Amino acid sequence: APEGYRIVYIRMYDISREVLPLLLAELRKKAKMIYLVDHRDNKREIVSDMRE
Template sequence: GGRIVSIMSSQESAPAGHRNVYVRTYGMDRARLPQLKAELRAKAPMLYYVDHRDNQREIYTAS
């Protein structure tokens, strides 16, 4: 389960023709989180992940 709280996008610091997209979710099923992150990374580069509940941050190398 879980739900999307908000989706924001910005072209300000993105390369020409691209945009940065920020997705906030709530109540995500923790067991499915690795699968969700893998699916998102298959579609577009993921720059970072922040988990406020567990105070966890992951920063990825932009490729």
């Protein structure tokens, strides 16, 4: 990570599907999301390239 920044992994469980879009929007305001894994729907999504 660039100086002054950290690479942080966040795991959350039992998140309401209705709240998830709002939660993701709030996280995107605070941090650059790189990868998202949804184990319930077995979905993986690359949100952005780490090199950007």
